[in-house]
Ligand code: FES
């Protein structure tokens with residue numbers, strides 16, 4: 001089978017890979033690199049469980065071919081806690097009970113991270129819009145929204161020196 005050579009940076013580590021043209025970014029992350037945080041849900045771009053950041057933008061990695069990520073920087077949920085220390089968004093999800101089965105959580109948190117990176121103090125409506133591509137079958141969303149609001153306060157406070 002013909003393969004293409006690609007170079008991608010995943011969680012600050014560079015990989016040179018030979019991949020078949022049809023292989024998705026999700027398959028490469030999970031099966032070739034062992035990064036199983038991104039989940040395979042629908043495989044159709046509907047659920048957001050496979051969300052990762054590509055050059056800072058949330059994408060459904062089940063729909064992106066690995067060859068399309070050549071030269072890109074990819075962040076998976078593993079990249080948010082590189083030494084086992086949780087990111088403030090992850091801590092907020094734990095503190096607010098925003099996780100039940102956890103299947104949606106990696107994608108949800110990465111969509112939240114992309115939002116807070118570009119808009120540190122979003123409104124509730126902006127939060128709901130940012131996670132509108134991430135389906136959760138468990139929590140009813142309210143606790144997820146509260147967790148993201150809390151993380152925004154904590155992260156903005158750590159930048160400005162305010163108390164969280
Ligand atoms: Fe990619 Fe559902 S698995 S959107």
Ligand code: FES
Pocket residue numbers: 098099100101102103104105135136137138139
């Ligand atoms: Fe179960 Fe969201 S916590 S799908």
